[in-house]
Amino acid sequence: MVSSDYTRDLIRKGQLRNQKVQAMQQAIDEGLSGGTPKPFNSQAFKVRMEEHIKHAEPQSR
Structure with missing residues (x-):
């Protein structure tokens, strides 16, 4: 990896992190x-969740 690739990767990761922080702040x-x-x-x-689980369709594997 050359230095320009490394720099682009750091910028991309920084942008992704900023997007996540903005989404969290919005929430x-x-x-x-x-x-x-x-x-x-x-x-x-708890009762609602137990009822939900009882009536949920089994997941196919």
């Missing part, structure tokens, strides 16, 4: 502007 901003949080009932969530 954080959306969450913060989403209004008043609702209480989370972990037991009800």
Whole structure:
């Protein structure tokens, strides 16, 4: 690998990292502007997920 290839690779990786940081910041901003949080009932969530799993189609392998 020549130095110009290495430099391009570093720039590309930096750009990808910046895109990921921007996406994360956008998700954080959306969450913060989403209004008043609702209480989370972990037991009800667990029941819903167990029901979802029972009715889900088996994955083919």
